[in-house]
Amino acid sequence: MLLIAAGIGVLAVIVSLLLGPKKPSRAKLMPYESGNDPAGGDARQRFPVHFYLVAMLFIVFDIETAFFYPIAVAYQKLGTFAFWETVSFVALVLVGYFYVLKKGVLEWA
Amino acid sequence: MVSTNSYIILSGLLFAIGMFGVLTRRTAVMVFLSVELMLNAANLSLVAFARAWGDLTAQTAVFIVMTLAAAEVAIGLAIIVTIFRKRETTNVDALAAMKG
Amino acid sequence: MNGLVLPDVPLAPMLPILLTLLGAIAATVLGFFLPRRAVAIIALVSLGLSAVSMGTLWNKGQTAFNGSLQADNAAIALGIVLLIGSALAILVSLDTAGRARLNFPEFDAILMFAVTGTLVIAFSGDLVTMLIGLEVMSLSGYVLATLQDSRESEESGLKYFLLGATGSAILIYGIALVYGATGSLNFAGIATASSGLQVLNSPLLVAGALMLLCGFGFKVALAPFHQWTPDVYGGAPTVVSLFLSTVVKVGAFAGMLRVFGGALHNAPNWLGVLAVLTAATLVVGNLAALFQTNFKRLLAYSAVAQTGFLALTLLGTQQVGGPALAYYLLIYTLTTAAALAVVAALQRSEAGLEISDMRGLYYRHPGYAVALAICLASLAGLPPFAGFMAKYMAFQAAFQNGFAWVAVVAALSSIAAFIYYMRVAALMFMPDRTPAREYPGARPALTFSVALGVVSITVLGILPNLAYAWVAFPGIWTQLAGT
């Protein structure tokens, strides 16, 4: 399926490469900044640190979710034991969540 | 059905590549990536062995290792970003506030 | 999957760990509401409770999770050492963390998490548990090293992180190989499997054992994996260096004891390699320390050298090496903690003290000077201080297991050690008229911890039995892998 999907995409691009006109000009190829000349050099400078933070949070919490899945699937076989497991697990996660909350990582603007 | 050996060889290769990266690369991020590569090599061989021995304990280990990798990513990136935002470079050699 | 067998989870064996964990969580959450001092006290209390719970577990030999967690006497003996070290670290931090501009509440929280990790190592009954503990410990360690907002601290953090992560990666690969060779992650399982191993798997086992050795080498700073040590111990805030060089190292050694003294005890070849690494560590650490001008860095290198002495005990047989390691770790923790505490007390900047600045310390701060001198004497292994007994046991362990040459190397290298320790000690007693260069101000908790350390190393030096009699039963140390 992946191959097919990718194939379609590639195909489309190639076709347009073959068929599309090529009339480059400086103005066209200039990064778009509402028509002004690009200000302040390279765009790929440091981003706001917030984005890093969110990324890290995501990693951590996503792993937590990943841990959840096996428990969830096997849950009914495990019974109450699993429930308390889950509770303690979530409790720990919430500690981290609380910390993040207090640190104001989730406060934007 | 692929034989266990080939898995092990592959993981060995991955590990070797990672090791090489750690030894040769100079930017923190690349070293870091190499380490992650090594971790995944370990995972691969763990899973392969688990299949060879036909028990699941090693797969739990794999889970742990994945978490660990994630945690390392989080902390490592945090440290690297902190340093990078203070000075432009993350070149390990350039970090010489203390004589090695 | 052979059905779903529920693991047995008795609370008792986990209690010491859970208590410290609670302390950590409390520090994390309450840190936002309470003043720092209160949080630190809470942490101390949780440490104390955990120690008490360990006391109740003594000689019970309980296990949890089908043996993945074993609260045997070895675990408890090491656990007590860990708790003592952590308590000292917190006490010292009470007076110095503010000056070091350490972030709060992160410091206490992460420190407690690290302690939890080390306890998990000490109590571990299989490789996965050990790995979890080890990583919790190391990751917290990386953060601790970076906590201070200064160039040195951050760099030391990065170096620590990169090398430590590499070490973990190697270690994990080693675990994978050992598992591949023995088909078990449980220490006992590995022990039984590795004793009677068919030819096919033994190369795997050897490779795995060696990789584990490398990994642990990174964690405990055996040469040639020690390069991070001076930079990290020298660059991190002194309190953190104290914590890293005592508790974290003890934790790592607990892991080594579990893995090599227990699981891989019958595995071939690693002993010889360890012997070589140990000798290298002793030589490198001691010689490098000779040329330091900063006292903190000197202590860092001496920590490397001490690692070598500690590793000597692992060369011994379980019956001799185990108790020696436990005793040495205890003494090492007390001594190093006290010495670094003095540094933390007197330093003006986190860079620690320059050796030249210590001239005449005896006439400015007689108490601290004498304490430091005693610590140095103990580190150098001079009787009647406890360091001598510890060192003696280490030598004996190595010697009796047929590593006389390592013992001799250790003996010769410890002359260098003696020289650099004595240079500092002598300087402190040389009269000097220049004005004081130390940080003035009251530091009750720190002074208390220093006194505690010094008194106990003196007493334990004269009456080693107070501590040694507890761990001296060979029975404790032959069961490391669990049953």
Next chain:
Amino acid sequence: MPAWLYELIIVVLKGVGVAFALLTTFAYMTLVERRLLARMQIRIGPNRVGFNGLLQPLADAVKSIFKEDLNITMSDKLVYTLAPLIAITCALATFGGLPAGPPNSFFGANPWVYSLDVGVLVLLALTSMGVYGIFLGGWASGSKYPLLGGLRSAAQIISYELGMGLSLLGLLMLVGSTSFRAIVGWQGDHGWLILFQALGFVTFFVSSFAETNRTPFDLPEAEQELVAGYLTEYTAIKWALFQMAEYVNMITASALMSTLFFGGYKGPQFLNALIPGISEWPFIWLILKIAVFLFIFIWARATLPRLRYDQLMRFGWKLLFPLALANTMFTAFYLAYLKGWGLWPLGVAGVLGVAALIAGSDRVRPLWNKPGVRVLDDQTKPIGGD
């Protein structure tokens, strides 16, 4: 012809079929959307090309193929080209895992391209892969608006990924399997999961809006702030591919919701009384349900205003995440202790939960809807700078 080759060919055929079906749907989605929006805004919308503008999509396609494909100077060529491909690949590949009917109901073949026991996981994995396309696209353009757009959408998508993943947990606990067929089968036996997982559904619903960058979460291409977000520097076919990806994701999300919460390919049982076995007919039911959800998507776009970025983040982290977690925990509790009572407590609880949420919406609003920070010296900022 050996069996495996036959198998392979069948699979490939199905794959291609699904892909083209999706693309066609996408094409006509654009038309439908524009028409519907026009209707809702009391306009007419495109009706020139072909009868009622039925050929409009075709025209668009042709145009986007024949347009000049810019490759701007600052861009990182390779990534710049790769990004849309990644996006579209993930989008398309996701769909094949969804069963469109009972086994062997599709002319003797299974009405799905691939079926894994861990279907849900794979699906989540692929959808979260999609973020790479967007972020890389924004980054590779080497221009400021796209960069910001890419960052924003990346942050947004990963944030809502959490809500999405967590909101499914309760469901999985109930069913005890991650394979779609098992889930659908379970619903066949016990009734639609929307009844028992109302809260989970709501959270999933919202987060799938965010995942697909649809209004009110279409921050990445917020015209007022960042021109066209990560799309700014894209033209012609690459631009089209991104669009494609977005719409296909939308379709997939709809399919997902209908499969997970609305009985999937099974039709309502009572209809069997009229026409025996109609509830087992492949495709139709699924397509119907998908259509409904697509309509809702468009409807929402026409109705709701766009969130501010900080609101968006707060909403995801402070409201969605805890809700999903709460739902999970409740389900866990139920399964551990109240299982004996039958399923109705879950249903009640879910309804109550949603009701409480609606009722308390004013209470929870402060969680996410702080008034935006108004900097007093706004004038000092450069005109148009944000």
Next chain:
Amino acid sequence: MIHFFIFLPMLASLLLLATPVRWREEVAGFAAAATLGLGLYIWLGGGAALVSVPWIQALGVTYSVALDGVSLLLGLVTALMTFVAIIYTARRIPNPGTMLSLILAMETGLLGIYAARDFVLFYVFFEDALIPALLMLAIYGKTHRMAALIKFGAYTLLGSMLMLVSIIGVKALGGSPTFALADLAAHPVTGAAQTWLYLGFLAAMAVKLPLFPLHAWLPDFHEQNHDSGVADVMGTLYKVGAYGLFRFGMTLFPDASLELRPVLMSLAAFTAIYAAWIAFRQPDWKRLLAYAGLSHMGLVALGIFSLEPTAMTGAIYLLAFQNVYTGALFLAAGMLQERVGSLSTRVGGVMTQAPVLAGVTMSLWFASIAVPGLAGFIGEFSVLLGAYQIYPWLAFIAGLSTIAAAIYALSAYQTTYWQVRPSGGVKVFDLQHTEWLVLGVPLAVCVVFGVYSAPALGLIQPVVRALLGGGA
């Protein structure tokens, strides 16, 4: 009783830290006197029998002490000289508190060394005496003391660390249950292993003897120490290598010591003559005394290594009494320095102004160069006599050193005390109050035991006989 004898000084030195400054001298003097008294009392009681209690069972370390003849004699000398040193310190050093407590602490270490009958315990005391010595040098030393410190410490540690290893080895290879001397002797190590272990042990003892290649620390140590020879007295007392060899070496490594006898004896003889030779051109009293002591030690070593009863007896005798007169000479040098402000051997004409000081110094020197009728003679003579029966040539060479001694001592003495001082002027006062005691007592001892040596010999001989009878 014996325990008091050993630990009283340590207690006193701890007590000193607590006592007010005014009383420190008195407390210290009293403690030293009490120790000496205890020692004499024990002597009257005919020594102290072996006391042995386990210290660290798990390791087989015991606390076992005894005072037989040899130990008792050396212990007494130590106590005596410590007493003398303390008296002089109290008079000479401005604020003596620290010094006094260091001296007392060191005395405990030395007494422990002589009393210890357990190998580990011996090691503990051996190192224990090191710390105060280092501190004395560090606190009261001269400008270049750091180098001296490092030399001293490094040499000592080099020895003692190797000794530690061989201690471990003796038990491990011999398979003895404890480290008590008796047990170790009961489970001897045999063959090449014994030689290796002996070498390890020898390293430590050779440093402390000191024996030729390992003597380099000695001169610097003495030169850099405080001008009043107090620290040097303690340093002299600290030369316990000969005793260690006598007590442990002969008992535990009989074969090895027999095997290495020629080498060691020649080394010892060489040390004696070489040191005497160096002593010639020392312009500084302390260095001169250092080398003189070294030369004597060469003789002692010769006696010990010869494994011949007469020689060994003489060696112990010499060891004991050279402590007395060399120590006293160091103090005399200190007094000289106090008066003329330098330790140079070229200041002339002291005799004219301080006849008593000159006279006492003179007679002490006579003791040192083995003039018959003084304690030195008996020792040196019997050493040479015994050694002659083993290796005549070595005995002859060593014998030369005594002649050499006469020469260097007298020449230095002459240039210091008799010659007209080139630059006259400085008023030099003679011995005054306690100084009489300080130099008088040692001189008296030397005279007494030079004339009537029976009591000392009576203490030494049985032990030596028992040792050689049981050991070699």
